[in-house]
Structure formats: structure tokens, C-alpha cells
Amino acid sequence: xxxxxxxxxxxxxxxxxxxxxxxxxxxxxxxxxxxxxxxxxxxxxxxxxxxxxxxxxxxxxxxxxxxxxxxxxxxxxxxxxxxxxxxxxxxxxxxxxxxxxxxxxxxxxxxxxxxxxxxxxxxxxxxxxxxxxxxxxxxxxxxxxxxxxxxxxxxxxxxxxxxxxxxxxxxxxxxxxxxxxxxxxxxxxxxxxxxxxxxxxxxxxxxxxxxxxx
Numbered sequence: 001x002x003x004x005x006x007x008x009x010x011x012x013x014x015x016x017x018x019x020x021x022x023x024x025x026x027x028x029x030x031x032x033x034x035x036x037x038x039x040x041x042x043x044x045x046x047x048x049x050x051x052x053x054x055x056x057x058x059x060x061x062x063x064x065x066x067x068x069x070x071x072x073x074x075x076x077x078x079x080x081x082x083x084x085x086x087x088x089x090x091x092x093x094x095x096x097x098x099x100x101x102x103x104x105x106x107x108x109x110x111x112x113x114x115x116x117x118x119x120x121x122x123x124x125x126x127x128x129x130x131x132x133x134x135x136x137x138x139x140x141x142x143x144x145x146x147x148x149x150x151x152x153x154x155x156x157x158x159x160x161x162x163x164x165x166x167x168x169x170x171x172x173x174x175x176x177x178x179x180x181x182x183x184x185x186x187x188x189x190x191x192x193x194x195x196x197x198x199x200x201x202x203x204x205x206x207x208x209x210x211x212x213x214x
Contacts, residue, residue: 037196058070
């Protein structure tokens with residue numbers, strides 16, 4: 001009998017962003033392109049708090065080579081500190097396509113900073129709009145299939161599927177509030193850094209032990 005998958009959803013969202021997409025200043029375009037995320041307890045690995053983040057790579061279709069090139073250029077920055085991005089207390093994932101990609105401390109981190117809430121973060125899976133993940137993701141499939149109404153917010157005249165990337169991250173500390181940033185740049189749909197914040201869920205096994213604070 002096929003094992004039934006049970007997802008323990010802690011939170012999920014499509015956040016409004018402060019960035020304005022290239023070529024579009026309207027709020028509707030920002031809403032359409034805002035990163036999507038889901039924080040939940042892993043269905044099989046008890047006590048594992050998991051985050052998925054998905055964001056578009058372009059407002060228009062990309063050929064396979066350009067999709068690969070655009071994906072290689074993506075970065076993910078995470079902090080657990082109120083002023084983390086200002087003080088350098090954050091970690092970054094600089095190659096989302098590497099199967100062994102690890103988060104690296106910022107070069108500007110204060111000397112002696114342990115970054116306790118960040119040091120265990122790791123990417124465990126990745127998928128693009130043309131590449132399947134190793135295991136099913138919550139934010140995959142038709143996540144970036146836009147209806148006609150949403151497509152018109154980007155200046156398009158028909159429904160479309162935006163090229164995108166989705167990453168799954170583990171190593172979160174339960175109850176800690178994290179902020180995720182997708183940087184802007186020539187290979188981004190965002191003209192300024194895009195952020196959202198979430199609280200890592202406390203999964204069943206987590207409650208049995210002492211939680212580490214940042």
C-alpha cells in the first residue's frame with residue numbers, strides 16, 4: 001500500500017514586496033512576482049523544520065540554456081537577527097544548483113560571531129520549472145502558472161507559466177524568526193532586494209529537547 005504523505009503545515013505565504021519589478025511599477029506586478037514560501041514539519045523526518053522558497057527567474061519564457069544560466073546566478077540570504085543584513089550577521093547560498101550547496105557566513109560578519117541560529121542551515125533539494133526535485137515539493141508544478149488576470153499585471157495578454165526555481169532548506173531552529181532575502185541584479189526579476197520573514201515551526205521531536213537561541 002502506498003504510504004500516504006502527511007504534511008504538517010506551519011505557515012505559508014505569498015508576500016507583498018518592496019521591490020518593483022523591472023519595467024513595471026504597479027503594485028499588482030509586485031504581488032504577482034513576490035516569492036512564495038512554505039514552512040512546515042517534515043512528514044517523515046520527525047523534528048525537522050523545513051522551508052521551501054520559490055521565485056520566478058524571468059517574466060518571459062526562457063530556453064533551457066538561459067534558464068540554467070539564470071538559475072546559477074541566483075542567491076538566497078538568511079538571517080535570524082533584526083539587523084542581520086546590515087551588520088553582516090547572515091549566511092548566503094551562492095549556488096542553488098549544486099547538490100551539496102552550503103550556506104556560507106557573510107564576509108562582513110563580526111569577529112567572534114557564532115551565528116548559532118544559522119550555522120546548521122542547508123539546502124537539501126532544488127527544482128526549476130524544467131527540472132524535477134529529488135523528492136516532491138509543496139511549491140512545485142503549477143506554482144508559477146499565471147491566470148490571464150495575473151499575466152495582465154505583467155503586461156502579458158495570455159496565461160503563462162513563468163520560469164522559476166524552488167529550494168528546500170532544513171536546519172532551522174524551532175521558534176526562531178528568520179528573514180529571507182532574494183537579492184536584486186541583472187539576473188533577477190527584482191530591482192531591489194526582496195524579503196519575507198517567518199517563524200520556524202516547532203516540530204514534535206523539537207519540544208523534547210532544549211531549543212538553542214541565536
